Amino acid sequence: MYVELLVNGKLTHERHDTFMVLTQSELLSTMIRKMVRYVKILTVVALPVILVFTIVNVLLLSRLGHHSHETTLILKEKIYNKGSDGSSSKDAAAAIQRGLHAGAGPEFAAGHAKVEEERARERSADGETSKRRKEADDAPGANIVRDDRVEMKDQSIDAMIQKLKSSSSVLYFFPSFFWNLTMAEMTRKLGAVSRRSASTLEGYDSIKQKPDDPPLPHWKLVHRNIRRFSLYDPDDPNLEALMSDLRNLPITETEENEGGTQFKLNVRFSDGGRAVIKFMRYPREVEASENHYIFDDIERHVAEIAAFQLDKVLGFYRVPPTTGRKFNITSELKPIAPDSMYKTLFYSPAGNLCFFGKCDYYCNSAHAFCGHPDVIEGSVMSYLPSRNIATRKSWYQPWRRSYSKFRKAYWETNDDLCDKVRQDDPYNNGKILLDMIDSHTFDFLSGNKDRHSFATFKEWGNYTFPIMYDNGRGFGRQTYDAMSILAPLTQCCIIRKSTLLKYLKLYMGPERLSSLMEDALKPDPVAPVLIRPHLNALDRRLIKILQAVAKCIEEKGVSEVVQSDKF
Known part of the structure; x- marks a missing residue:
């Protein structure tokens, strides 16, 4: 039959084209079925997780203040702040203050105390640095900040x-x-x-x-x-x-x-x-x-x-x-x-x-x-x-x-x-x-x-x-x-x-x-x-x-x- 079809070129082409179309249709149908199956699996598994995560975040945001869009973390007694507008640690302290007014719990109050302590240290360090710089600038030809010196004492x-x-x-x-x-x-x-x-x-x-x-x-x-x-x-x-x-x-x-x-x-x-x-x-x-x-x-x-x-x-x-x-x-x-x-x-x-x-x-x-x-x-x-x-x-x-x-x-x-x-x-x-x-x-x-x-x-x-x-x-x-x-x-x-x-x-x-x-x-x-x-x-x-x-x-x-x- 293959030889006869080859002699009749027109018939051969028609039958060949039909075969290719059927094959592509079958492949496309198979792919669609797989995609539908994956979507169903993702929907069943992922949507509940996303929903729970969203609800938790909404609850947290409602507790910390409705208008705050900053995140302040207190890790190992250090304050890390990241605001969506590049805000500083001072903005973070303001956010915590707003949280206190909103009725935050004792943990948050402790966080506020940490921020205030950090700010006090920063002010003290800035003042000390400025003082050292001024002393260094006032000294004739001085341009090196003096640190602790070596103690010239040894028993031997x-x-x-x-x-x-x-x-x-x-x-x-x-x-x-x-x-x-x-x-x-x-x-x-x-x-x-x-x-x-x-x-x-x-x-x-x-x-x-x-x-x-x-x-x-x-x-x-x-x-x-x-x-x-x-x-x-x-x-x-x-x-x-x-x-x-x-x-x-x-x-x-x-x-x-x-x-x-x-x-x-x-x-x-x-x-x-x-x-x-x-x-x-x-x-x-x-x-x-x-x-x-x-x-x-x-x-x-x-x-x-x-x-x-x-x-x-x-x-x-x-x-x-x-x-x-x-x-x-x-x-x-x-x-x-x-x-x-x-x-x-x-x-x-x-x-x-x-x-x-x-x-x-x-x-x-x-x-x-x-x-x-x-x-x-x-x-x-x-x-x-x-x-x-x-x-x-x-x-x-x-x-x-x-x-x-x-x-x-x-x-x-x-x-x-x-x-x-x-x-x-x-x-x-x-x-x-x-x-x-x-x-x-x-x-x-x-x-x-x-x-x-x-x-x-x-x-x-x-x-x-x-x-x-x-x-x-x-x-x-x-x-x-x-x-x-x-x-x-x-x-x-x-x-x-x-x-x-x-x-x-x-x-x-x-x-x-x-x-x-x-x-x-x-x-x-x-x-x-x-x-x-x-x-x-x-x-x-x-x-x-x-x-x-x-x-x-x-x-x-x-x-x-x-x-x-x-x-």
Whole structure:
């Protein structure tokens, strides 16, 4: 039959079309029947639930007030309010008041009491905040709200102080001037003769200034005063002049700094001086992630600024002069920017001018440096003398980290590294080892775990000081103290006498390290450089340094732990 129908094409088509129509009709009928069945089931099950829910809500609304359209929840003694018009907690309190007038029960009265209590706390907190802000604004240069300070009191440290006062093995540990001088006066007095009588760099000694030559720029004068035991003299008038130049002189040239893992800019000023700029990436309140390894952490411009002032307050004089500065990206940097920076300029969705440059880490639009709208903060660190004048030698840092996710450094799992280090150059003369311990206590105060190497001026061999540049990974966390930074102190159990005197001076007061740092940073163009929690952390960490020294003295005695300055 199929063949016959195929020959009669017309019949075939007619019968085929009829078959298709019947099939579609059957499918449609089946679907309609299923839908009707589902609707019946939903009607039977859902409608009673909806009806009950509606009745309950109507009853509740009638109890709470006919005109209220807000919902106020009291959960765990906190009030959460959501109004359909975005109303506030004050509106919620008014709604509860209306509920009371409508005859609400005791539970609702308790809710009203909670609201009134919450409002009273808000008013009290607002008043206290306003008072603190006014006090901060009235204080000269104050722009940091003062929180609770660290209590400078520790039993083990007090016991150590008594031992130092009475110990016959260290005659006159506390010099007579210790009790009468300020911290600034004491740091200038300790080792002053040795520092100022020490030799200067030979490269500058050989360059003679002729009478008809123009005056030397401030940066050259500061460089000429670099000595065997100090990078700068805190009382050199040219130092403050150099700081002013770093903040104000026009920039004439720029180039990308190819060293390091993150973008930095080398610049030349109109007086020929040079500097390294690190730009602001995150606000001061943003802390380093606890899940980041040190090599993943972001560098902070404020850490560089604060490190110089901390170095000066503590009287180490090893950090290159560094200050903050605000730059206009459009007018100051863009016209002379290197290609690696210029090609990455873009406007953010907020309309701010941004860039990210070229580097190994974090050089992408997600980690860009952005102005507001085109003004950005940065740290400006003065260059060290040219290598033509003074060659530098880079030394391996024994207590450097492994910079690996999968293994620890030797000193992190063994306590005998100091015994090995004492036999090796440059630490075998005693002085550089004490300098290294100074450096680690300095880094502990700022929280910088990135001291992987250090440099000295080659002409002075290993009897000189370590240059403490590259401090950008400090001041990253406010409440965490990286005790591992103190490994050289705790493993060697020695400390320079003058360093211990300085730390004890700050512990015994009346001056605090946090207050001295706050005052030192106030004049900076990007102040406040450090927020209050970071300032408080300085005092807390100072106590922990002294606790470590006290433990060493308890175990080994004063004469073995406290070492002469060796300069």
